[in-house]
Structures are given as C-alpha cells and as structure tokens.
Amino acid sequence: KAGVTQTPRYLIKTRGQQVTLSCSPISGHRSVSWYQQTPGQGLQFLFEYFSETQRNKGNFPGRFSGRQFSNSRSEMNVSTLELGDSALYLCASSLAPPGLAGAEQFFGPGTRLTVL
Amino acid sequence: KQEVTQIPAALSVPEGENLVLNCSFTDSAIYNLQWFRQDPGKGLTSLLLIQSSQREQTSGRLNASLDKSSGRSTLYIAASQPGDSATYLCATQSGTYKYIFGTGTRLKVLA
DSSP states (O other), rough: OOOOEEEEEEEEEEOOEEEEEEEEETTOOOOEEEEEEEEETTEEEEEETTEEEEEESSSOTTTEEEOOOTOOOOOEEEEEEEEGGOOOEEEEEEOOOTTTTTTTOOOOEEEEEOOO | OEEEEEOOOOEEETOOOOOOEEEEEOOEEEEEEEEOOOOOOOEEEEEEEEEOOOOOEEEEEEEEEETTTEEEEEEEOSSSGGGGOOEEEEEEEEOOOOOOEEOOEEEEEEO
C-alpha cells in the first residue's frame, strides 16, 4: 500500500510569489492535515480536512489556505511569500478524524520550501 | 491552551541501554497521544498511538504509557541500537481537533 506522497519535494521561490503544495493521502484515508516545521518553532498545525471540509485551523495568517478534493487529495496554498515561510511542510493522513478508532496519523516526506 | 513538553531535549547513550523519553501535556482532555520518530530532513514515522482510554501500547522494543490524570506519557526503548538515533516527538489530539506536538528529544545511540 503506497504511503502519503507530497509534491514537489523541494521548491525555491522569491518573496511575494505564491506557491501550491500537493498531498495524496494513503488510499482510503479521508482525513488530511498540514503542518509547518521550522527549527525555531518546531512542528505547528496548519489545518485539517475531512471529507472536503476544513474541520480546524491553526494560528496562521490568511495567506495560508488549503482545500481537499473528492478523492481526498489536498492542496495547500501560500500567497505573498515571506522569508519566514521557509520551512518543511508536512502532510499527514488518517483513516478517521480525531477521537475515533483509526485516527493514527501517517506522514509524508514533506516539501522543503525555501523563500529567497 | 494545550502545551506539550519533552524532556530531555537531547540524550546520548551507549548501545544496549534501556531508556525512557518523557512527554508532558497541560490539558488532559485528549483523544489520543501519538509517538513519532523523525530522521534528519525526513518526514515523521509513526511509532505508537495510545487512545485516551488506554494505559499503554507496545511494539517490538518500544513501550509507550499514558497517564492522563498527571498529564504524562513515556516512551520506553529497550536495548537501544545505533539505528534508533533520531528525534522522537509526541503529539496530542484534543477536543478542538488540533494536533499539538512537543519540541522533541534528540536521541543519539553510540556504538
């Protein structure tokens, strides 16, 4: 069974540009979560989707947005990039939402975004 | 607001030692707690998930316990090996559906 895949793996952008990252969950998983990981802040929760609905959002500015498609694939978009957005962006999928059996999260390899 | 703390931040042990990693959380109203390992520059690998109704979970040389009343979880690694060297992270899932991660423990097992 294929794991969580993320594309692209590496990305270099300049300030002011926008970027779209993609995540394909494990087959059958309907919950997808996104995280930002930086050396200074650690792993921070961005948002979670389940069945195409955003169920929760972390404390990030509106420049960070996402969506989930009917096949459970998810995309994350960051507009007007800032230097501080340079990070490893991780996606995780689970069979069920939190609180239910099957909520174990499985992570993809991440997308390394560098903003110059 | 949930805060998750991991102590120690870094640990270096000789091969073969048994060791314990600690995870503390401030809000006991959690759905579950999950332990991960992360190798440098890589994604996270799930190790164990403990539901709020469970006290412990075991997988091979790993054993994780959960004490919600005291806001603590421990990850026990038996007979450590150099391949266990990585950063270990714990994360809680709470009623707000948010996933809160600890700061991690960087483990180095010396051959």
